Amino acid sequence: MKFYDKWDPPTVIISDGPYGLGKFPGEPHTPDRLAEWYAPHAAAWAKHSEPFTTLWFWNSELGWAKSHPALEMHGWQYEEAVIWDKGIAHIAGNVNSRTIRGVPVVTEIAVRYTRKATLPNLEGDELPLKEWLRYEWQRSGLPMSQSNAACGVANAATRKYLTQCHLWYFPPGEAVVAMAKWCTEYGFKTDRPYFSIDGIMKPTADAWNQMRAKWLHVHALTNVWQEPPVHGSERVKRSEGGYFHANQKPLTLMERQINASSDKGDVVWEPFGGLMSASVAAAKLGRRSFAAEVNVEFFEAATIRMRNALPVRLLKAVS
Incomplete structure (x- = not known):
């Protein structure tokens, strides 16, 4: 929140913040309070945005449903919901058919909003x-x-x-x-x-x-994006082994969102950076990014990751 005033106005905001899982200090432990949690951010995003700004809001299906009223109230207009289908391999071998009481979940949701423009x-x-x-x-x-x-x-x-x-x-x-x-x-x-x-x-x-959000249409691309979870060299791992971040997003999805909603040289905001996948994708695509992360361990790992994606002279990290 304290950095929004210092960043250049965004063309795209990619929000991959709390899902209501209590994973970091201050995050609600259930989705029920997500609207309250996101409300000040949504208001600040709208304040600093342009009429052509697009917001991509990542969450679980329930987390988004709980958060939507706050986004709408604070100046964001719903456009469409995109489903990330991680594929059956995401849960293969991890489901007990005798105890599960529903279908296995292999999806997350990325909802596209545009800034509500008025005159x-x-x-x-x-x-x-x-x-x-x-x-x-x-x-x-x-x-x-x-x-x-x-x-x-x-x-x-x-x-x-x-x-x-x-x-x-x-x-x-x-x-x-x-x-x-x-x-x-x-x-x-x-x-x-x-x-x-x-x-x-x-x-x-x-x-x-300029009063309308940017949109670059891609033929044959629907609102269901089939992409496996991140593995291999793209996955950021700890030196002692194991994944660094449980929910690292694939760069292909970040690139797809940025390409659809901006041009080269435009500004991408990543308010909840994590390992800053959106910022890495922005660098690859010739955009300028601004990101923040409250977890020091994630921030340091993301800074190293960004140094590998950008010339050092273009990277400014403030801890």
Whole structure:
């Protein structure tokens, strides 16, 4: 919490924090109090984020269900839930069929959220983008149908860009600029530019496109990610033997999340670093990362791991 003010604003936040297992000091021993635990973090993330920030929230199915209300309350909008399927080998030989009272668990969940973006109207009320777009057009006094002519489309403006139903579609920046130009030329005269993001400057396509979280689609990739738990050389082990961290995430999953939600040079936050797998993946992909870890033993091991992933001149570790 004390570092968020010092980090650059994030494009992606990868949260792999407590699951409610009581594994480290301060972690709840059950998922029941996770919403309370995550609430100040969710609020801080939202405070320091941009409209285009994506949050990937890792947890168990129950842990996420308990945490979701806190995330939603503090400015995060649910987009989709991704299931990590670790495969049958994860539990093979470890299940007693005479005593188990359910199906064996081989999954974790990574839920994608985006920052809830709002813009003010003339009265200073913050409106969701869907409502704000329609408000801006309506204050011109022009018929809604003219928005189609403004955008050079048959009916997409009224059917998608300005509708308030489930068919609403985030308009491309060029469409917003075109609507602003049309309203300025044909609508009521106003001191506040139409569709102005800051209330002062005319909108630009680039500025408007920055109001939506980044997303790079990959064909044939579904919301079930089949990947075995980390083994072999990628697994960080203790010098005396044994795994260093019980829940080390595969780099392939971290890379998939970062690639989907950011571009090279963007900033990745890893608030609960552990062995800092997200930061290692960020380094490999040409992103800048900021991470924190309260467990000194994990922090020191992660620092060594990061030194192997980054040139020393680019690594700054503060204990």
